[in-house]
Amino acid sequence: MTKSSKAKRAVIACGIFEVEVERLLKGHDYISVTYLEQGLHVKPEKIAPHIQEIVDEAAKWADEIVLGYGLCSNGVAGVVAPAQGLIVPKAHDCIPLFLGSLEKYKESSTAHPGTYYLNSGWIKGELDPLGTLEKYKERLDPEIAEWGIQEEMKHYTRIAYIDGNNGKSAKEIERAKENAEFLGKEFQIIEGSGDYLEKLLFGPYDSEEFFHIAPGETITQDIYLAQPD
Structure with a gap:
């Protein structure tokens, strides 16, 4: 196994992924997944505060922290990366994660x-x-x-x-x-395909499909808009 795959990894994901993620996760006890209620999308301004709270808690023990969210109507904008940084899919919403790439x-x-x-x-x-x-x-x-x-x-x-x-x-x-x-x-x-979700859980976190948010940096809409079509 690679060093990354042995690391204690916290994944914070929308509840809409729970069935697919749990199917992939069996036997990988170094990964801890926290699901947020998918109904939060109705009020996207509430998503970032919920994520930040869980990120800050995960930062106390995790080696790597990954978000299972797209930009989601700017719902993740405002989340600040902890000392470990944040790994975030380069998706505006969850559709690419269900399609596979x-x-x-x-x-x-x-x-x-x-x-x-x-x-x-x-x-x-x-x-x-x-x-x-x-x-x-x-x-x-x-x-x-x-x-x-x-x-x-x-x-x-x-x-x-x-x-x-x-x-x-x-x-x-x-x-x-x-x-x-x-x-x-x-x-x-x-x-559909589980390929992108599999990468979300296990890596590799290549720069083509994932943002690497540096410690102390904030997720903004601009980083998504700057991506080539």
């Missing part, structure tokens, strides 16, 4: 720029458009709620379900289809 995400986005992505985690967490619609209906007239969700989704042309479970997510796939039908969008199932 930044390159696969770029290819998909170029071929289908109007894509709205779903997977089992978003659907189980009721973070899909239909789940959001139900939340709107709790406080709005149904017609207004439906108009609102249609407005939010009007610029998308395709709903793509990222299948990272080898076709075993029939219930979630059906729900994704229902989203597409309700919104009048094209529907497609695309194959």
